[in-house]
Amino acid sequence: MKEETRKGPWTEQEDRQLVSSVGLLGDRRWDFVAKVSGLNRTGKSCRLRWVNYLDPCLKRGRMTPQEEYLILELHSRWGNRWSRIARRLPGRTDNEIKNYWRTHMRKKAQQGRTKVASPPQSSASSSSSSWQQSAHPFEAPSENPEPCGAAMVAAVREKRDDGKLEGYPMEQIWDEMVPPAEMTGLSRYEEFCEDEACNISCSPMSSPLWDYSRDTSFGKIDEEFKMFLPFSIPAWSMEENPADTQTLPVHLSPSNASSSTCGRCSIIR
DNA sequence: AAAGCAATCAACCGCTCTATG
DNA sequence: ACATAGAGCGGTTGATTGCTT
Structure with a gap:
């Protein structure tokens, strides 16, 4: 036995x-x-x-704002490819990121998505103009009726999954949500397009x-x-x-x- | 103080991918 | 080309912790 x-x-x-x-x-x-x-x-x-x-x-402790931002950004691009995302966050595991997303980000995204899905009738619709005014993606929505960054990403993602951007160019989206360069150290498109080339790994x-x-x-x-x-x-x-x-x-x-x-x-x- | 609830995180499960024979 | 085993991945679950009432 x-x-x-x-x-x-x-x-x-x-x-x-x-x-x-x-x-x-x-x-x-x-x-x-x-x-x-x-x-x-x-x-x-x-x-x-x-x-x-x-x-x-492995790192321990809370996610830094930079890491939060990266997760948000990379998830918007790659979806639930946790291990892939984790390769961009040295010291963080796919499991950690996955858990983190589930608890923090998805909540944020959902909050925002709800707002995006049903914008206040009185406002200037859910067009890009309202998004442009939103603050940094990680600022809590609080009383601010504008969708947070996560919401933007979620909305964009929905459109992208469709294969349609409905006249809302990615470049514009990036401009709205990308934080100061020093925050991520990445150069947007170039950075992400290399894709698999980013084999930062042990x-x-x-x-x-x-x-x-x-x-x-x-x-x-x-x-x-x-x-x-x-x-x-x-x-x-x-x-x-x-x-x-x-x-x-x-x-x-x-x-x-x-x-x-x-x-x-x-x-x- | 304790019960209830929510948030968090470690760990498991089942599936897919990849390397090897 | 195929079968098999090992590794990796994403989803899910359950235990623990912290907060609220």
């Missing part, structure tokens, strides 16, 4: 195990990492934990063991890898009944798990 893989929240112990394993094995081949680490988790789960929480490249963590591992069968690896690990592996995965939870003799933290440089954030790790 094989023990079921663990689910749910990660413990500190598991985190440490994963960090040290990734430090040694690299952040690829997650099934392998999961197995060798002795964690009773799926590779998928390990990857997620690393990517969304343990990776030293290069996979290299590991001396890595090349070795990919050519080797698990059966063989199991024994051979034990000697590299800073903690003892229980009978674990190869046995029917992985026994104890081992304690780590090492003091590993995300910042000292390895000494390679992260290409995405330049953090020496």
